Amino acid sequence: xxxxxxxxxxxxxxxxxxxxxxxxxxxxxxxxxxxxxxxxxxxxxxxxxxxxxxxxxxxxxxxxxxxxxxxxxxxxxxxxxxxxxxxxxxxxxxxxxxxxxxxxxxxxxxxxxxxxxxxxxxxxxxxxxxxxxxxxxxxxxxxxxxxxxxxxxxxxxxxxxxxxxxxxxxxx
Numbered sequence: 001x002x003x004x005x006x007x008x009x010x011x012x013x014x015x016x017x018x019x020x021x022x023x024x025x026x027x028x029x030x031x032x033x034x035x036x037x038x039x040x041x042x043x044x045x046x047x048x049x050x051x052x053x054x055x056x057x058x059x060x061x062x063x064x065x066x067x068x069x070x071x072x073x074x075x076x077x078x079x080x081x082x083x084x085x086x087x088x089x090x091x092x093x094x095x096x097x098x099x100x101x102x103x104x105x106x107x108x109x110x111x112x113x114x115x116x117x118x119x120x121x122x123x124x125x126x127x128x129x130x131x132x133x134x135x136x137x138x139x140x141x142x143x144x145x146x147x148x149x150x151x152x153x154x155x156x157x158x159x160x161x162x163x164x165x166x167x168x169x170x171x172x
Contacts, residue, residue: 006117012125
C-alpha cells in the first residue's frame with residue numbers, strides 16, 4: 001500500500017477542507033500514478049473533489065463514521081475493520097491512500113512507499129500529514145530536481161518504509 005500527498009515545509013496538507021495549492025504538474029502526476037488503481041480516502045476529502053464525486057478510472061474506497069453514508073460509484077465503509085477487510089481484496093501495490101489527515105495517520109504504518117510532493121512554502125493549515133522525516137522506518141530513496149510553478153518551488157520525493165505493518169494475507 002502506498003501514500004501519495006502534496007505537503008508544505010511543515011507537512012501540512014490542507015486548510016478548510018481544501019488543498020493548500022493546486023499545481024498542474026503535480027495533479028497530472030497524481031492522475032498518472034493513481035489511475036487504474038484503488039484510492040482510499042475519507043469523506044471530507046471526497047467532499048473537496050469537484051462535485052463531491054469519486055475519482056474517475058479508479059476504485060474509490062471512502063471511509064466515513066456515518067453508517068448511512070453512501071456514494072454512487074464508490075465503496076463506502078464505516079470502520080477500520082471494514083476497511084482492512086475490503087483492502088484484502090486488492091493487490092497491496094495497487095492501493096493508494098490519498099487523504100485526508102486522519103486517513104493518512106491511520107494507514108501510514110501499513111504503507112511501504114510514500115510519493116510526496118514537497119512544496120517549499122509554509123501555509124496556514126489545519127490538516128497535516130505524518131512527518132516521515134521524524135519516523136525511524138521511513139527513508140528517502142529518490143528525490144527529483146527542483147520544480148517550479150510561478151514563484152513556488154517543490155520536489156517529488158519518494159520514501160520507503162523499511163518495516164511496514166501488514167493487513168494483507170501472507171505479507172509482512
